[in-house]
Amino acid sequence: MASPEYISLITVRSDGHAVSGTLMTIGTRVETRIVSVDGHAVEIAPTASMLVVHNDDRPGMIGRVGMALGEAISPSRHGRRTRSQVQDGAHGSLDARPHAGLGRRAVARHDGIQDIHLITLR
Numbered sequence: 001m002a003s004p005e006y007i008s009l010i011t012v013r014s015d016g017h018a019v020s021g022t023l024m025t026i027g028t029r030v031e032t033r034i035v036s037v038d039g040h041a042v043e044i045a046p047t048a049s050m051l052v053v054h055n056d057d058r059p060g061m062i063g064r065v066g067m068a069l070g071e072a073i074s075p076s077r078h079g080r081r082t083r084s085q086v087q088d089g090a091h092g093s094l095d096a097r098p099h100a101g102l103g104r105r106a107v108a109r110h111d112g113i114q115d116i117h118l119i120t121l122r
Contacts, residue, residue, distance in 0.1 A: 006035065017117075021046070050119045056112040065107050072106035 011020040020036035034044040037052060044050075051069075055061045108116045 009035070011036070046121055048121055050121075051107065052117045052119060053107060053113060054115040056114065058112065061112055064110050064112070068106040068110055 006022040024033045
């Protein structure tokens, strides 16, 4: 995928899907970003576990997905988190791997979800 916006871009294709990533300079830091998923422009910092959800384009779908994830991984269901874990979670560094499968199943059973993939980076 040639792009005038990115000097260096890598695209991985597998099983009918494509994900593109690049390095971005943010201030004085160089960070990795996913910039395209199946032709949709995004800007996502990769994490150890990610859910990619394809859903119907209709009002309320983002909220429905968010509510299902929140219910699946809520501290009341899986034990209380410490203050440092909550603070880490606010910055996106809390390890989601133990809960990713629960979230995937919770989201997949909602009407309007076309496809859902759990991605684990190592």
